[in-house]
Amino acid sequence: MIKTIHLPMILTLLMVLTPAATAQTTEFTYQGRLVENGVPVTGAYDLEFRLFAVETGGAALAVLQRPNVAVASGVFTVRLDFGANFDGAARYLEIAAKRAGSANPLTVLAPRQSFATVPYAIRSLDAATADNAARLGGTAASQFVQTGDARLSDARNPLPNSPNYINNTTAQQASSNFNISGTGTANVFDAATQFNIGGSRVLGVSSFSQNVFAGVNAGAANGAGGGNSFFGQNAGQTNVSGANNSFFGRNAGQANTANNNSFFGESAGFGNSTGTRNAFFGQSAGRSNTTGTDDAFFGYRAGFNNTASFNSFFGSNAGDSTTTGQNNAFFGYNAGQANLTGTDNSFFGSGAGAQNTASFNAFFGSRAGNVNTAGTGNSFFGADAGLISLGGFNSFFGTSAGGDTTTGFGNSFFGNNAGRDNAVGNDNSFFGRNAGSNNAGSNNTAIGSNTTIGLSVTYGTAIGAGSVVYESNSIALGRENGLDKVVIYGLGNNGSADLCRNSLNQIALCSSSLRYKTNVQAFYGGLDVVRRLRPITFNWKAGGMADVGFAAEEVNAIEPLLTTTNAQGEIEGVKYKQLATVLVNAVNEQETKIERLTEQLKAQQQQIELLKKLVCAQNPQAEVCR
Secondary structure, eight states: OOOEEEEOOOEEEHHHOTTTTSSOSSEEEEEOOEEEEEEEEEEEEEEEEEEESSSSSSOOOOEEEEEEEEEBBBBEEEEOOOOOOOOSSOOOOEEEEEEESSSSSOEEEEEEEEOOOOOEEEEGGGGGOOOOOOTTEEEEEGGGGOOOOGGTTTTOOSSSTTTTSSOOHHHHHTTTTOOOOOOOOOOOOOOSSSSEEETEEEEETTTTTTTTSSSTTTTTOSSOSSSOESSHEEEEEEESSSSSEEETTTTTTTTSSSSEEEETTTTTTOOSSSSSSEESSSTTTTTOOSSSOEEEESSSSTTOOOOOOSSSSSSSSTTTSSOOOOSSSEEEEETTTSSSSOSSEEEEEETTTOOSSSOOOEEEEETTTTOOOOOOOEESSSTTTTOOOOOOEEESSTTTTTEEEEESSSSSSEEETTTTSSOOOOOOOOETTTTTOOOOOSSSSSEEEEEEEEETHHHHEEEEEEEESSSOOEEEEEEEOOOOOOOOOOOOOOOSSSSEEEETTTTEOOOOOGGOOOOOOOOOOHHHHHHHHOOOEEEOOTTOOEEOOOOOOHHHHHOOGGGGOOSOOEEEEGGGHHHHHHHHHHHHHHHHHHHHHHHHHHHHHHHHHHHHHHHHHOOOSSSOOO
């Protein structure tokens, strides 16, 4: 809050002497000083200035607000304009102030201050001598305006209708040629046909045919053509009957004789003759077009050599070399620059399809398909996609997708760097970032980020992020050493062939041929292994199904060859099929024992028979002899 404010006021009216044509304003500069509690203040203040006709009371004649006024060491300066309120009578200024942004009300600084004489300079006291038009500074008007000079009333040249002067009338004066040197001005200057400078027409307007020509030789040959606007030297120079054309720039549409063209830029549409409905914007845009229609070229040399129709080229040098190729759309610096006769192409991006000469291609992205020349039916989307591709019928989507492909054809690469290093491979399909990026073979399929197919592999399929295929004619589902889970629903019933997994974790028919074996030795485990095996019943934790079998850890303790391990080296399963090998040995051992006991029984039987004969010979009545 502002408690005590002393406001010594210094009133300054800034006036600058100016030529008589300069109007005097009612604004003046006011400078004051704010002191709070005896100390000059510094900061931003909201100020209100009120003009009164009386020293106290009364209604304000005018009120001005000046918010956020900068005050430095108590001093502030503002510009005030109370309008036409200074008519010579006494005037008083009342000021109210508060700190900027404060919620407190304004504090009125009393008393009001009377104005000195300076603001009254707005109405100079000396002007009273000019109030009477008959006198000026006390001098009679007759001393300034002469009326008795004979030269002002007698007949002398130039006489009326004299060819030596131009009548100041609205009616046209006959035979009134004139030649004036020097510099002059005029409000309205009406020329019936044209304006010339230095002997050459620079502006011509035809109200009948509604043409406007501005520039040396602009529309020089125009006859029946109407609705034309030609601006620039030689613009539309040879146009005779062409109508509704707009040419802006030196030599723009110089050779035009057709209708409904718009050429903007030096030499834009320079050679156009009978081509219609064209729009060329930029220096030399569509310069060589002669008969092409419905073309739109925007940019320096865009469509420079074009003579065909239905093309749209946007960007410096876009479609620069195109001659007879039509139905093309090139957007971007150098897009389709080298295209000559290729048709139905769409190139979007700086350098896209820059060297293309073929047809039916779509390249989107900076340098997409940049080097493609004769390849057709390609679709490249992404910066550097198909950068150096020369083949046809490829589809590359993603930054650098198929970036190094040269003569390969029929490929589909989707994803950043997909198929990047494939140069000459054909009919590949790679989907995912870096998918198949190092493959150079053909007829491969890679689905998933970073899927890898060996350099020269053909007919390989890798499915799943990080999956790898090293051999041709093979399919990899999931990562080589990952924990990927393969779930296949709808398996058939009543199968009879066993399936095994080889060293590459590939599912295959089980084989036992010596062709695949080495370090062959006899295995002797039999009854001693069988007797130590402990059959168990159990329930699976997943699903709770009851089952019977062995504990893999117990079997491994008896014979490690009968168990399997996982990727972490943990005991995982029992080779139930290999148990048959142990049982074969056990059966052989039992058979050997049986044969030995059989021989032993034969010998014992023979001995019994001999003893029986001996007993019966001595005692025929014995029970055994009956």
